[in-house]
Amino acid sequence: MILLNANEIDMIGQWATLQHHIIPIHLHLTKDPRSDELEAFCDMMKSCTQNVHLVKDKDNTFDIPAINLGNTITYQGIPQGDKLQPFLQLLSDIGNQDAPMDSQYQLPSEKIPGLLTLFVANQCPYCTVIFKDLSQLALANELIHLTVIDGLFFSELAEKNQVQSVPTLIVSEGMRWVGQFRLKEIMDYLVDRDPIHLSMSSLENIILQGKAIELAEIMIDRQQVFPAIIDLLTHPFFSIRLGAMTIMETIAESHRLIALPIIPSLVDRFDKTTDVIKGDLIYILGEIANKEYVAFIENSKANHENPDIKEACDEAIEKILSHQ
8 A cells, every 4th residue: 555665665674673662653534545654654654663652543524634743743645765865864763752852943032922834845855854843843842733645645635725836835824935945044934034923723732732821921021912712612522612712711810811802703703603602702701801892791681582592691791890
């Protein structure tokens, strides 16, 4: 199934003899038939050395399968040709966490999360260079997440993202680089960008890493709640909403006034959501709203039969009045 040649198989075998640390690989499998190829590749890696700790999870969707490496790198494809050696080196680096990190990859002020998507192809020499650099960047900075996508293997993702050539790097805010570009350009952009423009996917990523408090602190430093938080507070997945609510709770504790500008947007979305999300929004209004919104909450209570919403409204009103 996997068309690795004899040299590639030999390279993996030699690499395996040198591994002395546990190397975690998390394989996300779906109904997508390409899951079988990624699984076969990962199984082969595991068979070469007992130090590879392979965990598989399966869902029943046709989502895109992926190989998750450590906490900050996702690989969607099968590394072959000149991509294999840097992939193996990356696995070694992930396993050997005690090794000192190369300072050239550490961002001077790494407080803003970054979601990088790199499209590559196995036949692209420069893709190898930038893959090496960006993978080290992601390892050195825990708020930077790198997704590497083989644009031929997952051609629909390349088409969706309007990728015409490789390498193509896309930052979640929409900025992109194509062709031969320098790592310093990327690092300068990540340091200098305005965090208010962080996309929903960037905020979601940092929440999933368990760093909602750190994200709240960034907003407090900026004295502004980032607009994308509104999408997270109305997200269908509770784990994402919970992280967003944690952010708002943290802000409300000491800087409640900077949250006031997002309230009209929350009110506007209220009737378009499920009862469960409405209850969460009422809770957040209780944390951040002022007396001006008590009438809205009272009206919401009167117009809903759900006892949980009615209870949330009472608690929110009590909390708002305590702010005054």
